[in-house]
Amino acid sequence: MSPEISNQSLWFLIIFVVIPLSVSYFYQLGLSRNVIVASLRGTVQLFAIGYILTYLFDLNAYIGIPLMVTVMLVVASFHARKKGKELPYVLPVIFGGLVLVEVSVLAMWLLFGMVEFIPSEVIPMSGMVIGNSMVAMGLALERMKSEFSENRGRLLAALSLGAEPKQASTLIVQRTLNAALIPNVDRIKTIGLVQLPGMMTGLILGGVEPIMAIKYQLVISLSIFSSVSLSAMFVTLIMYRHFFTENKQLLESEEAMLAYASNQEK
Amino acid sequence: MIEFRNVSHGPLRDISFTLQKQERAILFGPSGTGKSTLLFLFNRLKDPEEGEIFYNGKPLTDVPIIELRQKFGLLLQSPNLFPGTVLDNLKYGPSLTNSWRPGREKELLEYVQLSPEMKDRDVDHLSGGQQQRVSLARTLANEPEVLLLDEPTSALDDKTGEDIETVLKELIEQQGLTMVMVTHQMAQARRLGTNGLFMNEGTIEEHGKIPEMLEQPQSKALKEYLQG
Numbered sequence: 450m451s452p453e454i455s456n457q458s459l460w461f462l463i464i465f466v467v468i469p470l471s472v473s474y475f476y477q478l479g480l481s482r483n484v485i486v487a488s489l490r491g492t493v494q495l496f497a498i499g500y501i502l503t504y505l506f507d508l509n510a511y512i513g514i515p516l517m518v519t520v521m522l523v524v525a526s527f528h529a530r531k532k533g534k535e536l537p538y539v540l541p542v543i544f545g546g547l548v549l550v551e552v553s554v555l556a557m558w559l560l561f562g563m564v565e566f567i568p569s570e571v572i573p574m575s576g577m578v579i580g581n582s583m584v585a586m587g588l589a590l591e592r593m594k595s596e597f598s599e600n601r602g603r604l605l606a607a608l609s610l611g612a613e614p615k616q617a618s619t620l621i622v623q624r625t626l627n628a629a630l631i632p633n634v635d636r637i638k639t640i641g642l643v644q645l646p647g648m649m650t651g652l653i654l655g656g657v658e659p660i661m662a663i664k665y666q667l668v669i670s671l672s673i674f675s676s677v678s679l680s681a682m683f684v685t686l687i688m689y690r691h692f693f694t695e696n697k698q699l700l701e702s703e704e705a706m707l708a709y710a711s712n713q714e715k
Numbered sequence: 716m717i718e719f720r721n722v723s724h725g726p727l728r729d730i731s732f733t734l735q736k737q738e739r740a741i742l743f744g745p746s747g748t749g750k751s752t753l754l755f756l757f758n759r760l761k762d763p764e765e766g767e768i769f770y771n772g773k774p775l776t777d778v779p780i781i782e783l784r785q786k787f788g789l790l791l792q793s794p795n796l797f798p799g800t801v802l803d804n805l806k807y808g809p810s811l812t813n814s815w816r817p818g819r820e821k822e823l824l825e826y827v828q829l830s831p832e833m834k835d836r837d838v839d840h841l842s843g844g845q846q847q848r849v850s851l852a853r854t855l856a857n858e859p860e861v862l863l864l865d866e867p868t869s870a871l872d873d874k875t876g877e878d879i880e881t882v883l884k885e886l887i888e889q890q891g892l893t894m895v896m897v898t899h900q901m902a903q904a905r906r907l908g909t910n911g912l913f914m915n916e917g918t919i920e921e922h923g924k925i926p927e928m929l930e931q932p933q934s935k936a937l938k939e940y941l942q943g
């Protein structure tokens with residue numbers, strides 16, 4: 450198979466855009482504008498990143514890697530924060546968690562010689578780790594908020610029986626972690642059967658031996674698996690405290706939380 | 716025993732009253748006047764924004780908060796049971812301080828007139844009345860001195876409500892408990908209460924002995940409230 454795709458054949462990709470567009474049109478989903486914008490934006494982003502990557506990969510590793518990884522961490526933090534804007538300190542917590550995850554995964558890779566410290570290896574693999582961790586943190590935050598509001602009565606009951614906030618939140622923390630980790634476990638279970646993982650496919654298309662490709666895929670899949678677990682745990686275990694005051698009282702609502710946090714800072 | 720001095724919080728404005736040991740106070744008044752909020756101030760699920768609360772002459776905040784919450788047992792309007800068995804729920808409070816004695820569930824279930832075999836039942840499979848009984852037994856497991864009850868029977872049908880009421884009355888009399896109960900049912904107030912606190916728009920509009928207060932209401936608001 451030739452990895453060369455001609456520019457003419459790229460134009461035919463428009464057909465793939467026309468399909469969701471017509472679905473949206475016929476069922477009046479009002480998504481047409483979104484579909485067009487998303488496709489254009491995605492295309493521009495990909496070409497841009499293609500050129501940037503070519504440039505980055507030629508840079509010295511000690512400049513290119515920190516530069517790109519920092520950009521990824523910052524963008525991912527701001528994105529995950531959207532799921533928990535009302536919560537105090539959510540941005541620094543997410544950022545800290547992502548840094549922790551990235552640094553530990555990177556250390557493992559380098560320590561055991563799984564990955565070479567060159568931009569063309571570290572950057573794409575870090576991107577996958579950070580991206581998946583970002584999604585997991587967002588999921589955990591959303592889930593935690595809904596568990597806190599659904600279980601308000603139970604939390605009040607637990608506190609009234611003399612539970613510490615930590616004890617009262619056990620159930621919520623369990624459910625949140627469960628929800629954040631299940632898709633992750635499912636993905637590992639069906640790996641290679643339903644979906645051939647992206648990186649492995651890419652390497653094989655690029656002419657790498659399947660066995661080599663599988664080794665790389667194993668490294669990245671398990672790295673993602675553990676970093677997703679770590680990041681969900683990190684945000685959950687840090688953020689649940691912010692639903693309580695230091696007098697072991699449950700805060701009224703998310704607005705109350707913000708007000709409380711800003712009072713504490715004064 | 717418990718004194719509120721010019722307490723304000725949320726809907727509550729300038730609340731002052733004293734509650735004696737073994738008094739059974741009925742807290743009543745229109746919806747949204749802050750009755751539940753007032754109850755939450757006793758066990759410090761909320762703290763006053765202004766004013767102070769005293770317990771045996773000392774600020775309420777002097778009592779370690781966990782100890783306070785065990786002493787002041789709160790029963791919420793709905794059962795809010797934890798997932799698991801009846802026994803899991805009964806053990807919850809005492810287990811937090813490692814003071815659960817195995818076998819105690821028998822006595823607790825008996826208090827609320829449930830059979831001992833119920834202990835292994837999943838709480839999701841209980842009726843509303845049974846759940847509220849388990850919830851009451853769970854509160855009693857901490858051996859509270861003061862019972863704070865937020866409309867304990869309002870979610871139940873009349874018959875079940877009356878059963879729970881009988882259970883409560885016996886318990887309170889036997890154990891000499893102090894009680895603060897929110898209720899909308901005046902017949903229940905007469906059966907269970909010694910004193911009444913009538914709340915309206917966040918303040919205590921009128922207070923006094925229970926039958927008198929209901930028979931000779933002084934304020935216009937209470938008269939209107941009693942006429943329905």
Ligand SMILES: Nc1ncnc2c1ncn2[C@@H]1O[C@H](COP(=O)(O)OP(=O)(O)OP(=O)(O)O)[C@@H](O)[C@H]1O
Pocket residue numbers: 724725726745746747748749750751752753
């Ligand atoms: N901290 C607060 N600040 C402002 N408003 C509050 C605060 N806490 C509670 N409220 C509001 O006060 C009102 C009264 O609350 P509460 O539940 O105590 O009334 P209630 O007398 O128990 O009513 P019901 O009979 O319906 O149970 C509610 O509308 C609630 O939203």
Ligand SMILES: [Mg+2]
Pocket residue numbers: 750751752865
């Ligand atoms: Mg209420």
